[in-house]
Amino acid sequence: MTLALHTPARPEGTPAPSAAGLRAxxxxxxxxxxxxxxxxxxxxxxxxxxxxxxxxxxxxxxxxxxxxxxxxxxxxxxxxxxxxxxxxxxxxxxxxxxxxxxxxxxxxxxxxxxxxxxxxxxxxxxxxxxxxxxxxxxxxxxxxxxxxxxxxxxxxxxxxxxxxxxxxxxxxxxxxxxxxxxxxxxxxxxxxxxxxxxxxxxxxxxxxxDGSAVLGGHRAVGQLLVVTPDFDDRPADVRLLGGAAGERPAADEGQGVLAPLAGPAALATAVAPDALRLRRLLDEAVRSAAAG
Incomplete structure (x- = not known):
């Protein structure tokens, strides 16, 4: 779900938040x-x-x-x-x-x-x-x-x-x-x-x-999960995300990995300095999962 960064006018009929908070x-x-x-x-x-x-x-x-x-x-x-x-x-x-x-x-x-x-x-x-x-x-x-x-x-x-x-x-x-x-x-x-x-x-x-074992100074973290019966016969390959093929990803560009789960699924997990570079890594994971 996504919400605007500003505060627009409340549409007619929309409940106003109370002191205890909004329920919706x-x-x-x-x-x-x-x-x-x-x-x-x-x-x-x-x-x-x-x-x-x-x-x-x-x-x-x-x-x-x-x-x-x-x-x-x-x-x-x-x-x-x-x-x-x-x-x-x-x-x-x-x-x-x-x-x-x-x-x-x-x-x-x-x-x-x-x-x-x-x-x-x-x-x-x-x-x-x-x-x-x-x-x-x-x-x-x-x-x-x-x-x-x-x-x-x-x-x-x-x-x-x-x-x-x-x-x-x-x-x-x-x-x-x-x-x-x-x-x-x-x-x-x-x-x-x-x-x-x-x-x-x-x-x-x-x-x-925020330590090196978790985010390592990055401020954007994300994951992409793909579940499909197609992985029953051919599980996804383990792949590093980011960087050129065969090269280790640069830490300042973000890093990630795509790996199969114990089921017909693949999970990509990535960290990056910002949302734009994080999205690039997860988009790469989508392409990699689709390519098998």
Whole structure:
């Protein structure tokens, strides 16, 4: 999810944050329609299309269909107000039913900011992908501003033949400022079994997060997860990211690695001085995973 860096006017009907923080959840449902009905609620021309029977924005989440030909529906999350602030509890639920395809992105970076209560903000993303379905979850970076405290969880439930491309990018502090506190957990289950479960923490109160064994002075960190049944027969190769072929990546340009998981998946992890160089590394990981 991505939210604007400024504070736009609050749309009519949007709930105002209270002293205890804002409560809001956005919901998306993608469903395969093999009849190819009207373009007002479906994407594609003829044959099977993906409909969006539920596209329910709430609070800071404004959901927009993005027109595109083909079977995959595309949705962009646009920020309707600055969030998450301290004390907020936000959620985004996306379900892609069997055979459907959804590309979910955002319009700008999400900026975690301090609130009035001193309490942490919570942002929970829940993704469900059915058999033969595909989800591309490609939000813009999450920026942890100085003084903020964000607890973020991403939980993914995959059917045995589901496909997933998931990108996470975290930038620790805006230009010239210290980072806030950021605790993040990513859990991915396939056919009810855990494929990936990892937890990270950065910023004030976390020991060693900026040491050479973790970020080594970098301020942008990210990962890209690709899950596809294609890896059952041919797992992804281990590859270093960044630098010319056969050369060790330069530390000031960022570094990363793409490696197979114990399942039909590949995980790229990268660190870089800034969001631009981090994105280059993760884009390279996408190309490498696709090339096998």
């Amino acid at each position: 959840t956005a919901r998306i449902l993608a469903r395969l329609d093999e009849g190819g009905t009207s373009r007002s609620s479906a994407v594609g021309s003829g044959g099977a299309v993906t409909r969006l029977p539920v596209l329910d924005g709430d609070g800071p989440f404004a959901l927009r269909r993005v027109g595109a030909p083909g079977r995959q529906a595309r949705v962009c999350v646009v920020g309707a107000m600055s969030a998450p602030l301290g004390g907020d509890r936000l959620g985004l639920d996306a379900t892609v039913e069997a055979g459907a395809a959804l590309h979910l992105t955002a319009a700008a970076a999400t900026v975690a900011l301090p609130g009035r209560t001193g309490e942490p903000a919570h942002y929970d993303v829940r993704l469900t992908v059915g058999d033969g379905a595909r989800l591309d979850w490609l939000p813009e970076p999450l920026i942890s501003a100085a003084g903020s405290d964000l607890r973020m969880t991403t939980t993914v439930e995959l059917a045995p033949t589901a496909r997933l491309v998931l990108r996470e990018e975290q930038v620790l502090g805006r230009s010239g400022e210290e980072t806030g506190a950021l605790h993040s957990r990513l859990t991915v289950r396939r056919a009810g079994r855990t494929l990936l479960d990892q937890e990270t923490a950065y910023g004030p109160g976390v020991l060693g997060w």
